[in-house]
Amino acid sequence: MALEFDPAIINKTFEVTDPVEVKADKIKRYCEALGETNPIYTDEEAAKKGPYGGIVAPPSFAVTFRNGRHFFENVPRFGRRGFDAGKDVEFVSPIRAGDQVTLSSHVKEIYEKTGRTGTMVFVVIRSTLKNQKGDVLAHIDHRFMNRP
Amino acid sequence: MSSFEEINIGDTLGPLELFVSKDQCRNYAKIMGMGEIAGRFTDDAAARKEGLPGMILPGNMSLGLLSKLVTDWIGSSNAALTRISTTYRVPVQPDHTLTIQGFITNKNPADRTAEVDVWIENEEAERLVTGTATVAFRK
Numbered sequence: 001m002a003l004e005f006d007p008a009i010i011n012k013t014f015e016v017t018d019p020v021e022v023k024a025d026k027i028k029r030y031c032e033a034l035g036e037t038n039p040i041y042t043d044e045e046a047a048k049k050g051p052y053g054g055i056v057a058p059p060s061f062a063v064t065f066r067n068g069r070h071f072f073e074n075v076p077r078f079g080r081r082g083f084d085a086g087k088d089v090e091f092v093s094p095i096r097a098g099d100q101v102t103l104s105s106h107v108k109e110i111y112e113k114t115g116r117t118g119t120m121v122f123v124v125i126r127s128t129l130k131n132q133k134g135d136v137l138a139h140i141d142h143r144f145m146n147r148p
Numbered sequence: 149m150s151s152f153e154e155i156n157i158g159d160t161l162g163p164l165e166l167f168v169s170k171d172q173c174r175n176y177a178k179i180m181g182m183g184e185i186a187g188r189f190t191d192d193a194a195a196r197k198e199g200l201p202g203m204i205l206p207g208n209m210s211l212g213l214l215s216k217l218v219t220d221w222i223g224s225s226n227a228a229l230t231r232i233s234t235t236y237r238v239p240v241q242p243d244h245t246l247t248i249q250g251f252i253t254n255k256n257p258a259d260r261t262a263e264v265d266v267w268i269e270n271e272e273a274e275r276l277v278t279g280t281a282t283v284a285f286r287k
Binding site for chain 2: 026029030032033034035036038051058059060063064083084085086087088089090091
């Protein structure tokens with residue numbers, strides 16, 4: 001299959017989400033689900049004495065805002081079904097309880113790869129998370145693998 | 149872990165042995181709002197319909213466990229996890245004991261960072277999820 005797509009989609013922001021408030025309770029439930037027990041994520045007093053001076057989310061909380069399926073409402077999928085092949089995450093600033101987080105996303109690259117199991121098409125979508133002050137919190141490259 | 153000066157290439161992270169139950173997996177998917185969109189994270193029958201052997205852990209949950217390995221290692225040291233990359237090689241199934249571990253592969257004194265390889269393996273020592281991470285040490 002020739003890999004056909006409009007090159008104009010590369011690097012063009014296709015989605016900016018409405019702000020989502022990071023509630024301390026959501027961080028707490030995330031920690032419980034992962035088995036995370038460090039009190040700087042859940043306990044106000046411990047967090048105040050910690051390196052960030054208040055409750056922050058574990059770094060990996062950054063990947064929980066958008067899990068990816070809906071990206072393909074705006075981006076070609078190149079196949080019947082895709083799956084999450086991996087992620088590259090750069091943690092820039094801690095996500096704090098009370099932050100209002102927005103994500104803007106664009107297609108970073110699209111490429112084909114042929115392996116033992118045949119041809120695969122990779123679609124890499126980059127999401128940038130910012131808080132209410134406009135500070136970048138994280139960059140996430142979502143690597144989706146599709147089979148034509 | 150202590151200071152940048154005291155760590156060495158080859159130092160290990162973990163191993164952390166973790167039995168992840170189906171309920172824990174469902175709970176994660178539910179909290180993250182993934183259950184409604186993908187039954188493969190909550191239901192064996194739905195997962196089998198997709199050609200999977202049964203329920204699987206969300207990729208983000210694996211990323212979370214690998215990040216936790218690194219932040220547990222950092223502990224109260226003056227350092228932070230600044231980057232992680234993951235590759236989902238083989239679906240991770242709940243109701244298994246997972247071993248999560250890593251080791252330092254490089255130290256860069258110029259910017260006081262350490263690179264680590266991290267991975268999750270099953271009881272057969274098969275690497276299901278592999279990754280690399282960067283830890284930055286403050287002065």
